[in-house]
Amino acid sequence: DAKTTQPPSMDCAEGRAANLPCNHSTISGNEYVYWYRQIHSQGPQYIIHGLKNNETNEMASLIITEDRKSSTLILHHATLRDTAVYYCIVRSTNDYKLSFGAGTTVTVRA
């Protein structure tokens, strides 16, 4: 019962912005959108989360559509170290479990 849909893979040129889409058309009002990434053979790393407003931190920006049915994670000025699997997850405030889908494998190329 996947709650999110992401493209399986994408390439990005080093130094350019990477835009990672995520569809979550069945998201409910109390569910947040979370993004994590997993570099090969490491544990996942928290990136950012949001409810309905766009969010930005030192790692990325999160753009959520007005109807909240989709979002985009933006990696500004991607580096080779950003090569990883990126997971988009929806989670309610009442349920602390994270359900990981297949994610998007992002490869940053020099």
Next chain:
Amino acid sequence: GAVVSQHPSRVICKSGTSVKIECRSLDFQATTMFWYRQFPKQSLMLMATSNEGSKATYEQGVEKDKFLINHASLTLSTLTVTSAHPEDSSFYICSARELRTAYNEQFFGPGTRLTVL
């Protein structure tokens, strides 16, 4: 962000033996920790939720007698794989819920690579 450690990072054992994996929150207290398993080229699968001072809650299909979880303190949870077999070889990852943050984000450990011969 908060730091979670795991020990050991890699373990190789013989079939039939038991292996204990530790998960520690280093700079915060975690009343809830989670254990995941990840097979090669697959995503993370939640195995169980570990609550300090109480029994763990296992996901459907996870054998609680095979994967023993103990959460004896606010900074330590352990996963013991009993009578390990080659099919238990996997990447085991824990996470801890940080209560101090507004939204209780989970922070993940670096993972433990288990190989059962």
